[in-house]
Amino acid sequence: MSNLAELSITEAGEKLIAGEITSLQLAEACLAEIEKREGAIHAYLEVFADVREQAKHADERRAAGENHPLLGIPLAIKDNILIEGRVASAASKMLENYVAAYDATIIQKLKDAGAVFIGRTNMDEFAHGSSTENSAFGPTKNPHDESRVPGGSSGGSAAAVAGCMALGALGTDTGGSIREPASFTGLVGLKPTYGAVSRSGLIAMGSSLDQAGPLTRTVEDAELIFNVIKGKDTLDSTTIDEETYPKRSAGKKIGVPRHLLQDGLDRDVLERFESSLDTLRAGGYEIVDVELPLSGLALAVYYVIMPAEVSTNLARFDGVRYGLSRKGDSLFEDYAKTRGEGFGPEARRRIMLGTYVLSAGYYDAYFGKATSARRELRAEVERVLSSVDLIATPTTTSAATKIGEKTEDPLAMYLLDIFTVTANLTGNPAISVPMGTVEREGKELPVGIQFTAAHGDEAALFAAGKALQ
């Protein structure tokens, strides 16, 4: 038997059901990889001490007759998702010692299914970033080239799966934080329809944008995890049910906004994209040109709305009830010192920016305009998706960047999200699927293709993704 830690979830699940392997063996295989690679990669903020106990418990459940496809599957969990009794720090000094009092709904669902949690993964602090360099606890390295970033903000989750230190992972995606690291590490990453997956028990970033979703080795695995974690939840009033959006018949027409691919894109990334389109054509898909004139504005709209929501969501961290607490000479000083020390530079920058765009005198010019533009953008995407079933672009303009390459210029870092933010602004589901590799300095680096579908139509994403595998 080759390395069990390299199996897809679906393959491992079949072997578990057939009794060929045990959950304990799977967990041991992942722990062995962690022993070998984690020192260099730093995918995890904590590898749980009770992984073997969890795996044994899963084996006992199987012996008692259970056989859920996720029973005994080792998963890595992003550090902004609450697991009862364990630290959830969002990779921030602010929550370094915060112990979750309850399970996130998606964690409860995974526990019911019998998944084994290997550990909590590194991320950009409070999910602010596209490289995992903004973690308060040091950057994560890309398993394909350790001098490069794994993407972000779910970079630890991506590196854990790509480095065979877990079979799959959960991430969260506010502007591309699942899809971009999936692209940079050769994985499948799904950002579900806004509201498809409960956010109860997630540390919020941008509440009108956030969704949790899987990072996996195959499309089947992503579909499997999505089907377990999705669903309406009384603890999250933004969740939707199966009837919220009309059912669409399965179609095979893909729109490509070629006007967005004219410049700013690496030539070989574009070549991989074109050859992926050829594969899809051979699989019976029809490829047509579509126009998305407003999407050029999407990133600007995103970088108004997101910091506004970040500054609002992070206002709760005041050192009074939990988390870091620093004392000054006055109540104001208590707050300012706690927040000044607890938040890292990027979180502080976004809070400041959000405060600016929401302040009297600027609100209409920035937040008001961005909100209008967002509605126009959503209408535009819906119009396009009434004539095609999917929109395809590369997930990112380039392969993984070097560590430190973009940290000096926040705007350059923000531009990494150019293709991914639209789906968060419009609420559409989107997936990144590997489309081959490009060579950089003698190393083969993965790149991904992104599909966006109509609201509620994750099925179309999975179908197109499978056609590419």
Added chain:
Amino acid sequence: MISREEVLNLATLARLKLGEGEVAALQKDISSILEYVGQVSAVEGKGIKATPQSHNVMRLDVPYKEGAMMLGKRDVLLKAFPVREGDYNVVRKIIQKDE
């Protein structure tokens, strides 16, 4: 470029103590980001606060199982207090006598 005073005022509004040297860096960063996102002001319309697509999310006023999520979690919540005396969270006295 936004001024030093504006940055300091934003920091006060946001309850953030900034490090030495951070003010100048933020003047530069925020200005370049604002210049980029300023594209949104070209959008037609006057920042109309259009009604979001909405539906009723109010739950029925009856006991329900999930509402009991925090039942039995009292000790965990108490343990999270930064400064604790018995079962009390110690906070700064904010109502003081005028001097």
